[in-house]
Amino acid sequence: MKTLITNGLVVNSTGTALADVLIDGETIAAVLAPGSQLLGFDVAANVDAVIDARGKYVIPGGIDAHTHMEMPFGGTSASDTFETGTRAAAWGGTTSIVDFVVQYAGENVIDQYTLWQAKAAGQCAIDYGFHQILSDVQDSSLVAMDELLKEGVSSFKLFMAYKGVFLSDDGQITKAMQKAASNGSMIMMHAENGSVIDLLVQQAIAAGNTSPYFHGTTRPWQAEEEATHRAIMLANLTGAPLYVVHVSAKQAVAQIATARDAGQNVFGETCPQYLYLSLEEQLAASSTEWGTFEGAKWVCSTPLRSREEGHQHHMWQSLRTNDIQMVSTDHCPFCMKGQKDMGLNDFSKIPNGIGSVEHRMDLLFQGVVDKQISLERWVEVTSTTPARMFGMYGKKGVIQPGADGDVVIYDPNGHTSIGFGEGRSHHMNMDYSAWEGFEIDGHVDTVISRGKVIVDDDRYLGTKGDGQYVPRGLSQYLI
Ligand code: URP
Ligand code: ZN
Ligand code: ZN
Secondary structure: OEEEEEEEEEEEOOEEEEEEEEEEOOEEEEEEOOOOEEOOEEOHHHOOEEEEOOOOEEEEOEEEEEEOOOOEEOOEEOOOOHHHHHHHHHHOOEEEEEEEEOOOOOOOHHHHHHHHHHHHOOOOOOEEEEEEEOOOOOHHHHHHHHHHHHOOOOEEEEEOOOOOOOOOOHHHHHHHHHHHHHHOOEEEEEOOOHHHHHHHHHHHHHOOOOOOHHHHHOOOHHHHHHHHHHHHHHHHHHOOOEEEOOOOOHHHHHHHHHHHHOOOOEEEEEOHHHHHOOHHHHHOOOOOOOOOHHHHHHOOOOOOOOOOOOHHHHHHHHHHHOOOOEEOOOEOOOOOOOOHHHHOOOHHHOOOOEOOOOOHHHHHHHHHHOOOOOHHHHHHHHHHHHHHHOOOEOOEOOOOOOOEOOEEEEEOOOOEEEOOOOOEEOOOOOOOOOOOOOEEOOEEEEEEEOOEEEEEOOEEOOOOOOOOEOOOOOOOOOO
């Protein structure tokens, strides 16, 4: 199958050009001057399909490098399966995800990896890779880090919070970092001080402060800043590269920026919820001072931060200045009925997570419309940098000959209304949308995954199993 996308504005992170894009089979074969003439040869007359992208952007498919499909967590499991979650991602212009293999204390890392490969196999609508979560960092886990590298898993997530569930102590973190420094892999860090948070949570519940609002107040920015600093110091000590996930506090950004300015290999990711949503408007979610249970919809960790304190404004700025390098969703959806409501009388029992995998490309495009970031930076933070950061660039994250035919045709004159109801967009397996009522001045028109059109004109044309496992190399930001 040969497809030619004509007359679009091709947007790479490096610049834009009016060009035609030829996809041959699963791969981009050529980027041509508009008109598709090649040494007198009429390309358009010799392909199977022509897609007219006049007036539209032609961008590399989105890469969401932080998702948790069907993750067992908080006494339940994330409500999107690999099938439903990746289909929703496709609807929103994301053509690859990197999900997390979970290892709880006592479990064997390789067994868990094998299990996650089996969960995803034949289910996904788009391509997928894996990071590996490590909790108790056994000796066998260190051996597994080498073995998993050969399988294309080149990044390992550790947690400084969730004691008794995921938390690794500083010694365990140091051990894993020493291994990463020696084998070239990336350490990803959930940077919140778990002991401090656990104490504040206990005190809040004992004082009768049980509503979702207190999820935010018991995970203060100081706990994020302190853990971010500690993670940076341990990375400095060991020489491991460090990628801090879901950064929400401006003070944590400052820690990352300082380390980067000093030449350390430290990177930061934020998520749409930390750019748009806040403690006051969502977690409080009510006219009453401490909110209602409605706020449970936005219980996630790190938590939504105060707009009065300016975190959201600072996060956009950090994207512009490259103090923060990329945007993933941390997609970890739970329904209100039967899942979030486990914490009706105790916010600490609300499963942590927000579902956004479908909306990341749109929400960040709105940042272009609102002049928060440039068009090229939109592509960079949502596709090119994720590809580079996690060893997929060249094949993913760019429109150039030889890259996978993962292409999105985005209409800047279209419109997307997010949420449930007539004319609105919501395909994730949730009973609510954390983004209900958001209006986007743009629209995902066509999504092509390795040469196959899987979304077109508000129709889903793909099938379960279209997506393939992507073995990844080492981060392309490291020498
Ligand atoms: O609230 C969150 N972030 N849930 C998913 C697990 C994690 O920490 O990334
Ligand atoms: Zn986390
Ligand atoms: Zn996460």
